[in-house]
Amino acid sequence: MRLPKLLPYFLPVLLFCYGTIQGQSNLIRAEKQKLSSVKDSIGYINSINRLGMLYHMRNLDSALYYSIKAKEMATRLQYPKGVADADNVIATIFAMRGMYQESLQLLTQALSAYSAQKDSANVSQVTINMSNVYGSLNDSTKALNLLRQVIRTGSKDSIMSLAYANYCMANSTLSDDSSQYYINKTREIASRYNDYRMLIGVKELESDFLLKKGRIKESLKVLADALAEARKYELNEQEIYLLNSYARYYKNQPDSALHYAWSSYQLAKENGYVVALIPLLQDVLSFTELLGNKDKIISVQKLLETTMAEENENLKKFVGDYIKYNIIQGDNAVLSIINKNSKTKIWLLVSICVVSLFLLLFMYRLYQVSRKHESELGKLNRQILEQNKTLQATDEFKNKLFSILAHDFRTPLISTISIAGLMKDNPEFTKEEMEQFYGDIEKRASDMLESFDIILQWIKQQLSGYQYKAETLVLHDLFSESADIVMPQMIPKKITLSNQIPKYVIATSDKEMLQFVNRNLLSNAAKFSPEGGTITISCTQDDHLITISITDEGRGMDEQTLSKLFSVSSNFGSSTQHGAGIALSMCKDFIQKLGGRIWAQNAEPNGAIFSYSIPLKA
Template sequence: MSRLKPILYLLLILPFYGGKAQGQSNLIRAEQQKLHFVKDSIDYVNSINRLGMLYHMKDVDSSLYYGMMAKDLASKLQYPKGKADADNVIASVLYIRGLYQESLQLYTEALSAYKVQKDTSNVSQVTMNIGNVYMSLGDTAKGLELFRQVMRTGRTDSIMSLVYANYCMSNSNLSDDSTQYYINKTRKIAASYKDYRVLIAVKELEFDLLLKKGHNTEALKLLGSTLAEARKYELDDQEIYLLSSYTTFYKNQPDSALHYAWRSYQLAKKKDYVLELIPILKNILSYTQLSGNKDQIISVQQLLESAMAEENEKLKKFVGDYIKYNTIQRDNTVLSLVNKNSKTKIVLLIAICVGGIFLLLFIYRLYQISRKHQRELEQLNLKVVEQNKTLQVNDEFKNKLFSILAHDFRTPLISTISIAGLMKDNPEFTKAEMEQFYGDIERQASGMLESFDTILQWIKQQLSGYQYKPEVLVLHDLFGESAAILKQQLDAKKVTFSNQIPVHITATSDKEMLQFVNRNLLSNAIKFSPEGGTIVISCGQDGNAITVSVADQGQGMDEQTISKLFSVSSNFGSSTQHGAGIALSMCKDFIQKLGGKIWAKNAAPNGAVFSYAIPSTV
């Protein structure tokens, strides 16, 4: 679960303005209004540079636009500081886009210019930003050394509050006491300049320190007061980061973490902090996956895909704008050197080649970033496809089940209607024939009733589930009750029912579930028993397990049939076997819910034995 880090971006903005805290949107509007009344060219360049830096968190394309405009005007005016400030803006945009090497090159150029101008404040600021680039490149030692280099100057101006804060945030090896030391120094300098934005960032560092020490109550209280302060000063970007801190605080409570992550996303979306949408959505997706809600996961994945696709398009536009800018700059350089001597022209050609190589490297770098986004989108699409496949498999199972049930009702109904029609159209039938027809209708109706009961049990199981009600059950009596219910079937086929379960054997289980299984096993044994056959019910006890067996004297089954007995399949067999398959699959499910297992095998010399084992006690 990632967490946003606001201080890094503060380092890029604050050197251009300080004092009374204002929301970034308000600062942008104020600077744009001021721009209309600026008459002096130098002031105009400075104002454009400020706009470029203010826009970098909300709209990097606008930030790049103002940076390039400021650099072009500063070059024409031969205004070195304006050009260095513009390089600083452009380098910051390249850094945000992940183009660290290109950013490092421009920062280095700006640093050299500030040193020539003896602008010590901006020397410290750019040195610090270069340190951030090295940290992002994974060279922690180099980055921290650059921070220490600035700290060794002993300066106490506003930039130093950011240096101490950044050093504190980036150095994971600091002890708690050292961390508190740098927090105090940051607060002291920021307070002296009434820099409320940094003061709020300091409180975030204190929040992290309190969490590290395990002072969760104090940390939560501090976070709440800091959030209220950020809202008071309309610091939208800080509010987004503070809501992210709530997500970190509630990382072990996914529902609460998701609540604050969504609030952070909604605020970023509302205030157009587009650069934060993707990391926030990745955070939301991580916590949503913990919930296991497939619909919500797919919804968040779609939002993330959309944000990444939009960001990818913006990246392509950014590349085009920057290449176009470089091309224009190069063309201007060429035009300015046309009238120089041949030696200068040779140097120009070399510079063009170098510029071309740089552009190729730049394009290749952007291509790598674009491919990375594309791979992430493909991975998300694969997840959605897999989830759709799972839903399709479930839907196919339901369709097969409905087809089987429809067939079980349709066949006996057609037969019953045919018999009734035959009786109606032929009144000359004898009494014996009529009685035979009545018997057929009665058997068909009984079969449909049994199927209907099976369906009701299935629906009850799938939709509402059974409430497990354990009670002490005498197994001998249970089969006696089942035999009484099926007495008509036993008598019709003259089947002998032999209940050999000892009367003293009891089990603590759910009667409704167990009787459903007993009735179905006994009913199937009657169906497949020959006329005048015998069905034997036996029982054995081994430790805490009781095994019950129902044996008939039918023809038995082949191995393929046995392998499919306890599952529903569209290829199971006849209509009768369809109904048996549904009932037996439910028997298996019920026995498993009771903590047991069920199986079947052929008996010697003929017949089949269906058995189940359940615990004797709960």
């Protein structure tokens, strides 16, 4: 369960959120002080409804207490807006407990009440909340239709900034121009009403938009501005989610991602945002697993298990408090009408039966949710016990094939981008130098296109099932071709490549599979070689097998890394991303399909040796 992006800005009941910008703790403290001096019944109901909303991210029991109390008073005083406001808050609490159907039922009641009162702002707001619940149920069609319904009203209320922002976030099919339009509309309305919380939310939307367009530095700057503003106004709830956005931003750099994910969790823990703790810890766990430190993984898993157990206890308390409240209310109702005529008593008994039935259904629903939490705890225990087992190798052969493209073309693309950046930043180059750069770009693009076409054709063949295409291959020439692709990695580090495979050594095998393995092993050797180092390619053969070895002069690997090297979960080196684990796992898979085996070991006195053996003939 991951925290949905920007959800904290959109799901809360915003009809109570106007006024001077403050952190949530300050707002709760101020509202409690105000409550003691409120003498008007309607004002009192509005105040405790607001307290229920403010507590929804900190303590669901308190939020439920205040909102039910508000609903009871509003019902007794026949104040329909107070009842609708309370239903809106309770629906939010139910949604956060995973009780989506109950939440939708209450939101429908609130929508009907606000429509009868011609309260357009709250009609729009409840419709947006319903859209978010459908989004949680993965019904994107209903979610988007509800948001379009709000946008079509053309309302001038500040709530429209919420509608535009939600629509931009929920609709993954929007073009860049459309996304920019909705971001601008959100900013325009939020600025008009001085809605600082929404303006911070807009910056996170804009950061995501810039990141998708590849404008990475601009994206990070906007995200940094948003975080600075959240800290300036002491908006802890928004700072938590912005730190979580930083973790998503650095998802390919596990160390940085873990730092921000952990900071987000600690801030939530320190400020009592208990509802956010489990999803934040799940993020911390996922990034910790990428780093591969077994002790830290187990520590985080235990912390998550403890937190989930506490949440399960809170859920049971939540059930108990709600049932106890309803029983007390039912008893009071019985005592208040016990002296009425027999007809009234009959209706009372019918009402009690209906309430009891509702409570039984409610208890059963919460029991299901509780069982789900217990199941997750059991699953987590099994994961801890099985931590040292080898992860099951691959997803599906088809899914692994598509990973080749991203892994194989990253280096030449980076090289081409670097040349283009150099040309852009240095306009004083001579015509001859520019022509040389153009030639380099054209050659790299042509090489990549040729490789792309070959691999794409090969992938299309594999989609209908594995097909082996045997060719007579000169191994010396194969490594020369692979070296040309990896050379941009070697040149900046002044790495020397020594191809010691005799030109007469040939094998009968599948060229594309073998070249994929060669390119990846050379790329890894270049990545971990020191400046001025040498990469040596050698081979031995007997009557049946050819063994190829690629030796670098890096720092080698520890035993734990060696043992997990060819599994998808391996963290090969301190800076290796998840793609390296996939690539090495696929190398192993391909070599096995070629009838051989692949292994790695440390060289003496330093460095690593990656070797594979394949049959001389298919």
